[in-house]
Amino acid sequence: MSFLNPKIDENEFLYRAIKKSIPNQWDIEKNRPSSALFKDSKGVSVDRDGNRNKREIVTSFLERFGHTELKAIVNIRAGHCYEKDCSILYRPLDDNPFHAEIHNGNGKVELTKGQARFLAKNCTIVEQYDL
Amino acid sequence: MIEKSYFTPSEPIFNPFIVKANTSSKVSSLWQMRVKNRIAYNYSSTFTSIPQKYIVEEKRKSINLQKLKDLEKLEYNWNGNGAEPFTTEVLNNANYIYHNIIREPKIFPTGRKSIQFEYEKNNGDYLEFEIFHDRVEVYMEVSEEEKEITIPLINVVKKVNEVINEFFES
Numbered sequence: 001m002s003f004l005n006p007k008i009d010e011n012e013f014l015y016r017a018i019k020k021s022i023p024n025q026w027d028i029e030k031n032r033p034s035s036a037l038f039k040d041s042k043g044v045s046v047d048r049d050g051n052r053n054k055r056e057i058v059t060s061f062l063e064r065f066g067h068t069e070l071k072a073i074v075n076i077r078a079g080h081c082y083e084k085d086c087s088i089l090y091r092p093l094d095d096n097p098f099h100a101e102i103h104n105g106n107g108k109v110e111l112t113k114g115q116a117r118f119l120a121k122n123c124t125i126v127e128q129y130d131l
Numbered sequence: 132m133i134e135k136s137y138f139t140p141s142e143p144i145f146n147p148f149i150v151k152a153n154t155s156s157k158v159s160s161l162w163q164m165r166v167k168n169r170i171a172y173n174y175s176s177t178f179t180s181i182p183q184k185y186i187v188e189e190k191r192k193s194i195n196l197q198k199l200k201d202l203e204k205l206e207y208n209w210n211g212n213g214a215e216p217f218t219t220e221v222l223n224n225a226n227y228i229y230h231n232i233i234r235e236p237k238i239f240p241t242g243r244k245s246i247q248f249e250y251e252k253n254n255g256d257y258l259e260f261e262i263f264h265d266r267v268e269v270y271m272e273v274s275e276e277e278k279e280i281t282i283p284l285i286n287v288v289k290k291v292n293e294v295i296n297e298f299f300e301s
Contacts, residue, residue: 019209021210021240022201022204023240024210024240025210025239025240027237027249030251034237034247034249035247035259036239036240036242036247039243039247039261040214040242040243041243042213045212065211113268114272114279117270
């Protein structure tokens with residue numbers, strides 16, 4: 001299923017959930033995610049906003065991950081990804097038509113350390129749970 | 132004693148008089164670095180209030196020891212995006228490096244089979260070690276300049292401690 005424009009505009013926001021694993025990827029001292037959140041061998045899995053409001057997006061994450069399973073939800077503007085030469089691939093799933101992946105942009109899946117650090121520094125906290 | 136309440140049993144309590152007497156004997160370089168890092172703490176805990184940074188350092192240590200144990204228990208999909216459990220090699224490398232480095236890092240799991248140790252100064256300068264099964268990758272941002280190197284596992288602790296020293300002395 002694909003009903004969004006595959007080309008993601010720089011002003012669109014991408015949302016990522018941080019699961020409440022122990023340990024997890026949240027930096028308690030800085031109250032923001034570690035760059036480790038953006039280091040993923042499968043690509044950084046995110047949800048496009050797809051013209052939804054924040055409440056709808058948060059509800060969608062909570063329904064998929066479980067209401068007690070999340071540490072936080074953060075978002076990053078697509079323009080920040082492009083600024084570091086990342087590519088954003090629209091990859092809708094059967095159960096999530098808003099799914100996309102942030103890749104290296106150099107033909108590789110995994111982000112560089114500099115890209116991961118930049119995204120961690122520039123993302124915004126949308127929701128925090130039990131911190 | 133004041134010191135006892137802030138050191139774990141694995142961390143010998145520093146006595147400046149004993150160390151002075153032993154400086155010519157066999158004192159490991161790691162021990163010397165730890166002494167250097169803690170001397171101000173011990174003096175000030177004896178004569179003045181305890182500096183915040185040493186309390187933070189001890190608090191981190193207790194968190195880190197628990198984190199290293201918990202990393203072993205992470206199961207498939209611990210991050211909700213299909214991340215796999217950590218291999219014994221990666222866990223062993225992380226434990227070995229952690230127990231031999233000269234400063235307490237912040238420790239995080241990644242979704243690419245690596246464990247990350249981080250340091251950050253108040254001015255935003257940043258240092259990370261990404262520990263894999265066969266190597267350690269280093270990323271450093273100092274005065275907004277980026278630098279990356281890879282350290283093989285041979286002599287890894289010596290190299291890692293050199294990088295930490297270089298970072299905190301710059």
